[in-house]
Amino acid sequence: MTISRRDVFKMGIAAGTALSIPSVLRAQTAAIDGRTVRMVMDDLRIFDPILSTDNITYDHGLAIYDTLFAIDSKLVAQPQMVGKWSVSEDKKTYTFELRDGLSFHDGSPVTAGDCVASIRRWGQAASGGQLIMSRAKDVSKKDAKTFTIVLNEPLGLLIDILASPGGLYLPIMREKDANRPATEQVTSNIGSGPFKFNETLAKPGASFTYDRNESYVPRNEPPDGFGGGKIVKVDRAVWEHIADEQTAVAALQAGEFDFLYAPPADLYPVIESDPNLELTLLNKAGDVNFVRMNFLHKPFDNVNARRAMLHLVDQEAFSRIMAPDPKYGHTATSIFGNDTLYSNDENTGWYKKGGDPEKARQLFQEAGYAGEKVVILQPTDWAQAGNASQLLATSLRKIGVNAELRPMAWAELAASRANKGTIENGGWNIFISNYPNYSLSDPISTGFLLANGDKAWYGWPKEDQYEALRAKWADIDTLAERKALAREMQRVWWDFVGSVLLCQTVRPNAHRKTLNGLMKVPVPYVPMWNMQKV
Numbered sequence: 001m002t003i004s005r006r007d008v009f010k011m012g013i014a015a016g017t018a019l020s021i022p023s024v025l026r027a028q029t030a031a032i033d034g035r036t037v038r039m040v041m042d043d044l045r046i047f048d049p050i051l052s053t054d055n056i057t058y059d060h061g062l063a064i065y066d067t068l069f070a071i072d073s074k075l076v077a078q079p080q081m082v083g084k085w086s087v088s089e090d091k092k093t094y095t096f097e098l099r100d101g102l103s104f105h106d107g108s109p110v111t112a113g114d115c116v117a118s119i120r121r122w123g124q125a126a127s128g129g130q131l132i133m134s135r136a137k138d139v140s141k142k143d144a145k146t147f148t149i150v151l152n153e154p155l156g157l158l159i160d161i162l163a164s165p166g167g168l169y170l171p172i173m174r175e176k177d178a179n180r181p182a183t184e185q186v187t188s189n190i191g192s193g194p195f196k197f198n199e200t201l202a203k204p205g206a207s208f209t210y211d212r213n214e215s216y217v218p219r220n221e222p223p224d225g226f227g228g229g230k231i232v233k234v235d236r237a238v239w240e241h242i243a244d245e246q247t248a249v250a251a252l253q254a255g256e257f258d259f260l261y262a263p264p265a266d267l268y269p270v271i272e273s274d275p276n277l278e279l280t281l282l283n284k285a286g287d288v289n290f291v292r293m294n295f296l297h298k299p300f301d302n303v304n305a306r307r308a309m310l311h312l313v314d315q316e317a318f319s320r321i322m323a324p325d326p327k328y329g330h331t332a333t334s335i336f337g338n339d340t341l342y343s344n345d346e347n348t349g350w351y352k353k354g355g356d357p358e359k360a361r362q363l364f365q366e367a368g369y370a371g372e373k374v375v376i377l378q379p380t381d382w383a384q385a386g387n388a389s390q391l392l393a394t395s396l397r398k399i400g401v402n403a404e405l406r407p408m409a410w411a412e413l414a415a416s417r418a419n420k421g422t423i424e425n426g427g428w429n430i431f432i433s434n435y436p437n438y439s440l441s442d443p444i445s446t447g448f449l450l451a452n453g454d455k456a457w458y459g460w461p462k463e464d465q466y467e468a469l470r471a472k473w474a475d476i477d478t479l480a481e482r483k484a485l486a487r488e489m490q491r492v493w494w495d496f497v498g499s500v501l502l503c504q505t506v507r508p509n510a511h512r513k514t515l516n517g518l519m520k521v522p523v524p525y526v527p528m529w530n531m532q533k534v
Contacts, residue, residue, distance in 0.1 A: 034533050035235040037515065039259040039526075040248045043241040043381070044208055045411040048185045049171045050125050053447060053457075054414050058169070058525050062226075063210050063237075064105070065171035065191035068096065068115065069163035070226035075438070075522060077163035078227035080219065081110070081172060081192075091154035092137075098145045101217030104174055105190045105197075112147035116140060117178035118170065119149070124182035126168035128161035128445035130455075131474060157444060157474050165226060165523050166439035166446040194218070194230045194529050195237065207240040210528070223530045225521050233517065233532035243381050243409070252277065252510060258533065259518075260510040261526065264383050265324050271510050279508040283524045285339075286506035287434035288332050289322055289385070290448075290499045291392065292459040294429050296420055299369045306497035307350075308363035312395055314355035319503035321391055322384040332504040335449065335493050337440035341479065342486035347494040361399040374403045375423050377431040379410040385432045388502060392432070417458045431458075437504060438522035443470050443489065451498050461498040 042056040049061035070080040079085065083099030102110035116139055123129035123136075133139075138150040149158070162170055177186045189197040194216045198209040218229035240257070242248040245264040252260045253274055263271055263279070271277050291309060293300040300306050315331040323329025333351050336342035374396060378389040389405060396403035406428070408416065413431060421427040435448045443449040447457035451466045469489045476482050507524065514534055519527040 037234050037237045037259065037528075037531060037533060038257045039237060039239050039261065040242050040252070040257050041239040041261045041526075043205065043243075043409060043411045044239065045204075046185070046414065047187070047189055050122060050168055050182050051185055052414060053167060054410075055524055058165075058523075060197075060208075061169070061171050061191075062193070062525060062527050063195040064189060064193045064197050065173065066102070066110075066193045066230075067163070067170055067172065067226075069159060071163050071165060071522075072227040073225040073520070073522075075225075077159050078221075078224075080227060081115075085159075091156070092151045094149045094151075094158060095142070096147055096149075099219070102192055103215055104192045105213060105215075106174075107215075108174065109144075110172065110192050111144050111175070112141040114175045114178065115172055116147050117175040118172045121173075121178045121180070121182050122168065122170045126170070126445065127447060127450055127455075128164055128167065129170070131155070131444060132158060132161060155474060156477065161445060164442055164445040165521075165525070166436070166442045168445075168447070192216075194232045205241065207238060210237045210239070211235065218529075223519060225519070226527065230527075230529040232529050234528075237528050245383060249510070252512065255512065258512050258515045259526075262382070262507065263510040265322070265328070265507075268325060268508070276512055276514075277510055278513050279510055280518060281506060281508050282518055282520050282526065283436070283522065284506065284520070285337075285437040285522050286328075286504055287524060288337055288437050288440060288504050289318070289388070289432065289434040289502040291502060292417075292431055292433060292457075292499050293497075294427070294459055295461050297422055297427060297429065298372050299364065299367055299374065300429060302367040303496055304363045304367035305369060306500075308360040308367065309500045310350040310494070310497060311352070311356040311363065312360035312399065313392075313500055313502060314353075314395070315351070315501070315503050316353060317355075317391060318388055319505070321387045322503055323505040323507075328506045328508075330504045332501045335440065335490050335498070335501075336443075336486055337437040338504045340437065340441035342441050342483060344483070344487050344490060346487040347491040350494065355395075357395070357399050364399065364401060369401065371402050373423055374401055374429045375427075376403060376405050377413045377416060377428050378405045378407045379413050379432075380407050381409050384505070385434075388432050392430070420460070432502065434505070436523040443473055443486075448499065451493075451496070459499070461496070463492065463496040463498070466492040466496065466498070 044056045046052040046057045067080050068082050069077050072078050082096050085096045087094050119139055123133035135151045135155050137152045141147050177188055194213050195210040196213050198211050201209040212232045212235050218231050221228040223229055249267050251257050271279055319329035332338055333348040334343040376389050376393055379385045393403040393405050417431055419426050439446045450456040451461040451463040453462035517530045517532045519530055
């Protein structure tokens, strides 16, 4: 008889697994009062939302920073810090006035100058911000609460870009922080958002604490997506990082924690069978998982090697690994995601159930592949992507590619993928990641959908024909025209192969049933306002 990890886990729970939780963890998790929420989250290493698209960095940013606009549950941009705004008759001058009661955590008021500096810094790094700045004649303060964006030519998507949660979103920082270059990390962690970052209790690599911002003035509207009133109903949220997934689930069951961001898929049945726990889909649209290749070095500087990867991938196999329960995993062939307004089937003839390894082998040969090492960055603390990396390495080796896994924690991977150097100098060839399905409907703000070389997202794909098409997106007025443009963009994408899709997955969060009010949003982030313990 073969005993699985799940069987061992169930027997451990039945015997009182909570007693086996390491003493160091139990020492860190004293009795939880009703106004403190303890959450098992990813390892937070990068605190500046302008420097990373990682989910955990975004979650940190949502807690401590506020935004000018935000999308609601219907994906419509709504004012957040802005009280009122207007646009001139020629559609070139936007005037924004901040609402009353906005202040930073250090007690200083939020001013128009802070907003201008924040927009300018964001505009250096975010693709949507770069578009705005490329068309801006001026972004300037008018008075203490009012600022303007004056354009050289109209940009109908301006408000949508300011509100977009795709790519790098726009956090409003103090002017003295936002005056730093976009390549230099802001370290103060002082915003005007609904939570304050508790520097005193910060334990990098272990835990971070967020306290309710008692001075925060929420909007009057009900909370709705990222919009509406951000009403904080707890005094404190504590994030802890637990690398071992089984320990994290056991701690959740034992009542040591209230929320688990990423429960392992093979333990979903264990969680569902516990009367005190619940799996909740906060992000029903899920994520599209993909293989990102490095365009700068062999073999993927050659388009035939990239095309080989299209034929190598068996999406059904990757879906079973990343989402063992079929209700949480699906194939994906459109660069615009599944079931978005712009999803389409253009130029997807490469898709074949089970893949086509022989075609992949042939294309690697045509690319001139000569046995070079292909390094795959493998996350050790994201089980689904770690297992998918192993399957990818095995698939490559079967067709004669010298694939090598380089294991590391995701936080290290997030830093390593920025290395543009050769393999000998710490560089890489492949990593697996994902993007929110919703974000793929926005080729202006979503870094994954850029192909502008050095300015593109990690992997740095470059294809001028595709970029010329993408540049048209902002100036098209009708849905029908955008759908037609999306098909043309996808046709070119699958010719030069900007990335290779693995599957779409929907990943539920786990929490104790005493925690409710969790916000449902179209991306895999966890806003902490509105949640409460009962």
